[in-house]
Amino acid sequence: MIAAQTTAPRDGGAVVRAPLEPDAPGARDLLSDELSDPRYAEALPNWFDLLSQRVLDWFLSLFDRGVAGPPGLGLVVVLLIIAALIAVAVAVYGVPARRRRSELTEELFGARDRRTARELRRDAASAASRGDWAAAIADRFRAIARALDERTIVSVHPGTTGHGFAVMAGRAFPDQAPALAEAATTFDGVRYLGRSGDEAQYRAVADLDETLAASPSPVGRAR
Numbered sequence: 001m002i003a004a005q006t007t008a009p010r011d012g013g014a015v016v017r018a019p020l021e022p023d024a025p026g027a028r029d030l031l032s033d034e035l036s037d038p039r040y041a042e043a044l045p046n047w048f049d050l051l052s053q054r055v056l057d058w059f060l061s062l063f064d065r066g067v068a069g070p071p072g073l074g075l076v077v078v079l080l081i082i083a084a085l086i087a088v089a090v091a092v093y094g095v096p097a098r099r100r101r102s103e104l105t106e107e108l109f110g111a112r113d114r115r116t117a118r119e120l121r122r123d124a125a126s127a128a129s130r131g132d133w134a135a136a137i138a139d140r141f142r143a144i145a146r147a148l149d150e151r152t153i154v155s156v157h158p159g160t161t162g163h164g165f166a167v168m169a170g171r172a173f174p175d176q177a178p179a180l181a182e183a184a185t186t187f188d189g190v191r192y193l194g195r196s197g198d199e200a201q202y203r204a205v206a207d208l209d210e211t212l213a214a215s216p217s218p219v220g221r222a223r
Contacts, residue, residue: 107158108142109165109191117147121209124202133197134190140205141187144180144212148172153217162187172218179208 106112115123120143127135145165148154154168166184170177183205189195 108145108156109160109162109187113142115142115146117143117150120146124206128199128202133199133202134195136202137186137190137197137205140202140209141183144169144183144205144209147209147213151217162191169212173212173215176208176212176215179204179211183208 106114120139124136124139124143127133127139141162145154145156145160148169149156153172154165156165162184163181166177166180170180173180186197186201186205190197
């Protein structure tokens with residue numbers, strides 16, 4: 001241990017400076033004081049950092065099997081896991097890509113119509129607000145067909161009738177087959193038979209549209 005140094009000031013008194021190298025107890029005290037600084041606690045890894053590192057280490061270990069497995073086994077395992085996740089997502093939610101507006105047929109149930117499902121729903125709501133139930137029912141049923149066409153679940157081609165569409169959509173959504181058939185009958189009534197329709201019929205078609213829109217795309221699609 002080096003002794004404390006003293007210097008003599010101009011007034012003749014001695015000033016004692018701190019030792020250049022502290023002894024063991026003093027060093028422990030200095031180290032304890034320094035480590036108690038909050039900056040060191042903030043720098044320590046938290047639980048998320050530790051978990052992330054473990055996951056990263058596990059993935060990296062798949063690429064470096066060495067003697068435990070053939071070369072490239074880790075990459076194959078990762079690719080299989082990714083493929084399985086994609087397959088499950090497609091099976092539950094369907095293909096996320098939707099058909100572009102230019103790919104949709106211009107004819108919808110015997111009439112030239114280029115409106116999207118959103119536009120048809122908007123026009124149906126507008127007609128319902130003014131009590132034009134025939135127009136509201138027709139546009140809302142068209143919205144159902146257009147929406148399933150946009151989702152590539154049911155293709156609506158020129159010449160497809162309301163009941164023909166209902167049959168195809170019923171194969172894709174068996175639980176809604178009766179409601180689809182009833183909605184098609186209501187649509188034919190206001191579209192071809194001159195019926196005025198009513199609010200209850202419009203609400204039934206609108207509820208069916210909302211139910212189908214919220215349903216995941218089926219695995220087996222009726223194209």
